[in-house]
Amino acid sequence: MKRVVVGLSGGVDSSVTAYLLKEQGYEVIGLFMKNWHDDSVTISDECPWLEDSNDAMIVAEKLGIPFQTVDLSEQYKERIVDYMFDEYEKGRTPNPDVLCNREIKFDVFMDIALSLGADYVATGHYCRKEEEVIDGKPVYKLLAGKDGNKDQSYFLCQLSQEQLAKALFPVGELTKPEVRAIAKEADLITAEKKDSQGLCFIGKVRLPDFLQQKLQPKEGVIVQIPTSFEAYNTSLPNFESKEEELMHLATKYVYTKDDGKVVGKHQGAHYFTKGQRKGLAVGGTKEPLFVIETDVNENVIYTGEGKQHAGLYRNVLFVSNEELHWVREDLALSEGETMEVAARIRYRQPLEKATLHKVANGLFVEFENAQSAIQEGQFVAWYLNDELLGSGVIS
Known part of the structure; x- marks a missing residue:
């Protein structure tokens, strides 16, 4: 037995x-x-x-x-x-x-x-x-x-x-x-x-x-970023290589307070996470506000109106080598290799078509459809059919 x-x-x-x-x-x-x-x-x-x-x-x-x-x-x-x-x-x-x-x-x-x-x-x-x-x-x-x-x-x-x-x-x-x-x-x-x-x-x-109980409250401002924000509306440059393009698409938008208007106050940027809607307590907008970025150094929360706001969406993310894990070590990609997979960035999310690109310092995951609220620190996991092959922490 x-x-x-x-x-x-x-x-x-x-x-x-x-x-x-x-x-x-x-x-x-x-x-x-x-x-x-x-x-x-x-x-x-x-x-x-x-x-x-x-x-x-x-x-x-x-x-x-x-x-x-x-x-x-x-x-x-x-x-x-x-x-x-x-x-x-x-x-x-x-x-x-x-x-x-x-x-x-x-x-x-x-x-x-x-x-x-x-x-x-x-x-x-x-x-x-x-x-x-x-x-x-x-x-x-x-x-x-x-x-x-x-x-x-x-x-x-x-x-x-x-x-x-x-x-x-x-x-x-x-x-x-x-x-x-x-x-x-x-x-x-x-x-x-x-x-x-x-x-x-x-x-x-x-x-x-x-x-x-451990992270002290600290008052800061909530800034609303309009859809006219310049970076949302600039066309893509010409890239020398696929890796350069992936790097560009995986880089998140950088905001300053001057890019939008102050619409409220909060008790600490570290309590909020991308894609969050509850707890902002800001009224007066046609559609609800969503957190599109948090800046814990400046203690600012950036928000956008409506769940289709451009600031919520990206279709490429990066996992560094240190945070990369293969359940199936025998299928791990080498530098320069790619793999068609289905992937998810959170529990309960339906699997989405994606391509893995292995580069020298890590792995890019390129989704066919833009994903809402890709959040650093969370795990991305990829599958072939119903087998989970590997995962990594989003950088």
């Missing part, structure tokens, strides 16, 4: 994961990750992790599997929370869920599981894994989940071959309604439990509230 450690989060997906593995004859151990108890950054008066760990324990009892809680709050603070504050302060928008999978669940947590003699670590992610022998060695493929509405392969876009080799995703072949039906049938307490909306494994937290 192979031993599997399941990250039991107290939700329905991980509960059903443990149930299915037990049915398949694995020896299953349930571990609950406690990732937070820093009272200096209170999250809410309620204590969701207690409720979640309690649910996880009840599920483990019901399934007759060993259960314990592991405290990973120190590593979580170091690798996820501090990094998040640091990125927001620089005016970038990190993705804590992608990082949590790479740094916590499939690294720190996986090490604990392996020290317990586990052959595999299983999570309740909606994605699939396949194995193929290529040139005499096993290659692991990360595939989209069967449920198109719930596919979570994007959140695992930073996993390595070593991590995938030891990972199992039993609910990836199922739809969410099927998972709930199995939980109900098995009489699991989590069958009807709502999906958590919080930060990865911290529980119920609203990001702006969380950030405000």
